[in-house]
Amino acid sequence: MNAVYAGSFDMFTNGHLSVLDQAVEMFDKVYVVIAINPNKKRRFEVDYMIEKINEAVEARGYADKVEVVSSDALVVRFAQENGCRYLIRGLRNSTDYAYEENMALINTALDKHIKTIYLRAKDAAISSSMVYELYLHGEDVSSYLPYKL
Numbered sequence: 001m002n003a004v005y006a007g008s009f010d011m012f013t014n015g016h017l018s019v020l021d022q023a024v025e026m027f028d029k030v031y032v033v034i035a036i037n038p039n040k041k042r043r044f045e046v047d048y049m050i051e052k053i054n055e056a057v058e059a060r061g062y063a064d065k066v067e068v069v070s071s072d073a074l075v076v077r078f079a080q081e082n083g084c085r086y087l088i089r090g091l092r093n094s095t096d097y098a099y100e101e102n103m104a105l106i107n108t109a110l111d112k113h114i115k116t117i118y119l120r121a122k123d124a125a126i127s128s129s130m131v132y133e134l135y136l137h138g139e140d141v142s143s144y145l146p147y148k149l
Contacts, residue, residue, distance in 0.1 A: 001026075003086040003117070006033040006075040010043050011128040011135075012053045017060075017146045018122035019090035024065050026117075031082060032057070036072040043132055046070045056146035076107045076114055085113055090121040 005023055009016060009032070023030045032053055034046055053068045071078045079087060087107060089100045097118070104116035123144070131144045142148065 001086065002029040002031070002082065002084045003027040003088050004031045004033055004075060004079045004082070004084045005088040005090075006031075006035045006071075006078070007090075008037065008040065008042070009034050009049055009053065009128075010040075011131050011145065012049060012056065012147075013123070013126060013128050013131055013144050014146055015092065015121035015123045015126055016090060016128075017056055019088065019119045020057075020062070020066070021060070022119045023088045023117075024060075024062050027086065028065070030062075030066050030088065031078070031084065032066055032068045033075065033078055034068075034070040035075055036070055038072070052147040052149075059146070074110070076110045079114060080111060085115060087114060087116045089116055089118050091118050092121050092127070 003023055005020060020030065020032065034049055036046065050068050050070060057063055057066045057068060075087060091097055091100060100118060107114050107116060126144055131141050135141045
């Protein structure tokens with residue numbers, strides 16, 4: 001069984017990595033997909049984030065189970081094209097759940113065989129936006145990231 005763990009990952013944090021840790025235990029292969037949204041301005045280039053996520057994947061020993069890619073397709077379409085029936089979504093709180101549940105309903109409407117699995121992120125209070133703001137102000141963010149910027 002294969003799964004897709006998609007997001008903007010416009011900083012891939014330790015919270016994201018904790019979700020990936022759980023997904024790797026559950027699936028044969030996990031595609032970490034940096035979803036390209038033309039309506040969002042990225043803080044870090046996609047290729048740079050692919051490189052940094054791959055560093056974290058290799059450090060964890062997941063290189064044989066995880067493939068890091070980018071895609072501008074709908075996530076559900078990427079899943080279909082790659083033989084995945086499961087979408088992994090990380091949750092920090094109830095606000096995340098409400099948003100993710102709406103996305104899951106849309107994905108199920110697009111493909112009735114797609115299942116969304118919610119996994120709880122560690123460091124639930126930390127968002128990539130918060131980490132980025134700290135970074136912009138010159139603070140040490142190394143404890144929030146699984147790689148060196």
